[in-house]
C-alpha cells in the first residue's frame with residue numbers, strides 16, 4: 001500500500017503501540033463499590049449455585065401434574081413467600097399459593113400464574129393448559145457452583161459488580177490504577193479565571209485530558225502548565241516519568257521554533273512514532289521514557305481530544321490490564337450533506353447521527369471542522385470516519401460513523 005510520505009496509518013500506530021504495552025501487575029482486594037472501573041486481576045469463580053434453590057418465576061400456585069390432570073379445583077394447602085418457604089404438609093389434591101422468588105415446595109412440578117386461575121368456593125380452578133416445569137427457575141440455571149463467571153482482565157461496571165454480589169462475594173481482587181501524568185506546554189496558556197494578556201489563551205487541553213483520565217479510572221498526576229522553555233520542559237518530563245506509567249503532554253509536537261516535545265523525547269527516551277495519517281491530530285508523538293510511556297498530543301484542542309480518544313484511550317485500556325478488543329465499533333450511515341475531504345489522511349469529522357424514517361442511520365456534519373472548533377464535540381454524538389484516500393463526499397453517500405462513548409457523553 002502507498003502512504004503519504006512519513007505519515008503512519010492509524011492502524012499501524014495502534015498496532016505498534018499496543019503490541020509494546022505490558023499491563024500493570026500489582027493487585028489489591030477491594031469491596032465491590034470501590035472496585036467500579038477497575039480490572040479483574042484473576043478470574044472470578046462462583047462459590048454457589050445461582051439461583052441457589054428451585055423457585056417460582058410468577059405469583060400464582062404451585063401444583064403437581066397429577067392433581068392438574070384430575071381436572072378439579074384444588075384447595076390451597078398454604079403459602080410460600082420469597083424468604084418464607086412453605087414446609088408444611090402438602091396433601092394430594094391441593095395446591096400451594098406461591099409468590100415470585102419463593103422456594104418451590106417439595107414435589108411441585110409447575111407454577112400456574114395467578115391470571116390463569118380463578119378462586120372458587122371449592123378451591124382454585126386452572127383455566128389454561130399447564131406444562132410440566134412451567135414458571136420454575138431451577139437451581140444453578142444461571143451459574144453453577146465452581147463455574148468461572150468473569151475472566152481476568154475484565155473491567156468492572158454495573159454489568160459485572162452485581163453479578164459478583166449475587167455470588168455472595170463482597171470483595172474482588174483488581175489490578176492497581178494506571179498512574180498518568182499530564183501537563184500542557186505553551187507560553188500563551190493561562191488558567192481560566194486569570195486575565196488574558198496579548199496573544200494569550202486559556203488552557204483547555206489539560207482539563208480535557210484530566211477529565212478523560214478520571215473517567216477512565218486512572219490516578220492523575222497534574223503537573224500544570226509548562227513554559228516553552230527546554231529546561232522547564234526537561235524538568236517536567238523527568239518529574240512526570242518518575243511518578244507515572246504514562247506521561248501525556250499537549251502542544252509543542254509540531255515543527256515550530258518553540259516545539260521541543262519531540263526533541264526531549266529523543267533526548268530522554270526513544271521516539272516510537274511521530275506524525276500520523278489522520279486529520280486532525282497529525283503531529284501525535286508516541287515513545288518511551290525511562291519508566292513510562294509517553295504520548296505527546298498536538299496543541300490544537302480538537303486534535304488533542306481526538307488523539308487522546310483514538311490512541312491514548314486504547315493504550316490505557318491495555319495498560320490497565322483489560323483484555324480483548326479495546327477498539328470502538330463503527331457503523332454505517334447516510335450523510336445528509338456534503339462533506340469536504342482531501343485525500344491523504346483518515347479524517348475524523350464530528351457528526352450528529354440519528355435514525356432515519358427508513359430505520360437506517362443518517363448523519364449530519366457539525367459544520368466547520370477546524371481543529372480549533374472545540375464546540376463541535378458537544379454538538380456531536382459521533383465521529384464521521386472518512387477513509388484515507390476518499391475525496392469530497394456528496395449528500396446521500398454512505399460513510400462510516402463511530403458513536404461517542406461515555407468520554408464524550410455517549
Ligand SMILES: Nc1nc2c(c(=O)[nH]1)N[C@H]1C(S)=C(S)[C@@H](COP(=O)(O)OP(=O)(O)OC[C@H]3O[C@@H](n4cnc5c(N)ncnc54)[C@H](O)[C@@H]3O)O[C@H]1N2
Pocket residue numbers: 184185186188189201202203204205206250251252253254255256259280281282283297298299300301303371
Ligand atoms: N509547519 C507546520 N505547522 C503546523 C503543522 C505542520 O505539520 N507543519 N501541523 C499543524 C497541526 S495539524 C497541528 S495539530 C498543530 C500542532 O502543533 P503543536 O502540537 O506544536 O501545538 P502548539 O503549536 O503548541 O499549539 C497549536 C495550537 O493549539 C493551541 N494550544 C496549545 N496548547 C493548548 C492548550 N493546552 N489548551 C488550548 N489550546 C492550546 C495553541 O495556542 C495553538 O493555537 O500544529 C500545526 N502547525
Ligand code: MOO
Pocket residue numbers: 278279280281282283298300303371
Ligand atoms: O492535525 Mo492538526 O491536529 O489538524 O490540527
